[in-house]
Amino acid sequence: MTITYCVGDGLYINITNRCSNDCSFCIRKLGDSVGSADSLWLGREPSREEILSAIQKNNLTEYSEIVFCGYGEPTERLDDLLWLCTQLKESHCPPIRVNTNGHASLIAGYDTAPLFAGLVDIMSISLNAAGADEYDQLCKPVFGETTYHGLLDFIKRVKKHVPVVALSIVGGTTDTEACRKVAGELGLSLRVR
Numbered sequence: 001m002t003i004t005y006c007v008g009d010g011l012y013i014n015i016t017n018r019c020s021n022d023c024s025f026c027i028r029k030l031g032d033s034v035g036s037a038d039s040l041w042l043g044r045e046p047s048r049e050e051i052l053s054a055i056q057k058n059n060l061t062e063y064s065e066i067v068f069c070g071y072g073e074p075t076e077r078l079d080d081l082l083w084l085c086t087q088l089k090e091s092h093c094p095p096i097r098v099n100t101n102g103h104a105s106l107i108a109g110y111d112t113a114p115l116f117a118g119l120v121d122i123m124s125i126s127l128n129a130a131g132a133d134e135y136d137q138l139c140k141p142v143f144g145e146t147t148y149h150g151l152l153d154f155i156k157r158v159k160k161h162v163p164v165v166a167l168s169i170v171g172g173t174t175d176t177e178a179c180r181k182v183a184g185e186l187g188l189s190l191r192v193r
């Protein structure tokens with residue numbers, strides 16, 4: 001079971017295979033692993049204690065950041081994610097980044113944005129599309145056609161609590177300039193990955 005793996009000089013953390021999207025371009029459809037990982041498919045979800053132990057086996061001073069990413073949406077395990085960030089922050093870890101589809105509040109059913117304050121330094125949010133219809137087509141979210149509105153709402157709220165928030169799209173899957181305009185209206189930069 002691969003819980004931690006390296007990409008560049010970041011230590012990446014794989015805590016779940018669950019996701020509220022089913023994106024047509026999802027990297028999980030292309031192979032079983034990324035970076036130094038063997039397979040990122042989890043036979044079972046590791047406990048929060050197992051994840052913390054796996055992280056602490058690494059020399060954290062060697063990494064520029066800790067990135068919750070993996071083969072699933074980290075905020076599917078919001079309580080565990082926040083608990084892990086709390087433990088890590090108490091031990092003076094490198095900056096913590098969460099790569100997310102921005103569905104945390106849709107999944108939880110309440111405004112989760114304030115919970116990330118002081119725990120997450122960077123949030124990279126997949127914008128994926130310039131509008132609701134396109135998002136629905138590309139990502140097939142379990143929350144249906146209101147998802148894009150929920151995503152934009154989360155972005156606006158979490159900006160107030162996380163120091164660095166950046167949006168991203170997958171190159172070649174959508175209109176980059178239209179997405180850049182949406183990002184600009186939110187006061188954020190757009191990364192094409």
Ligand code: SF4
Pocket residue numbers: 019020021022023025026027028071072073101126139
């Ligand atoms: S949100 Fe990410 S993990 Fe989920 S289906 Fe889309 S690309 Fe894959």
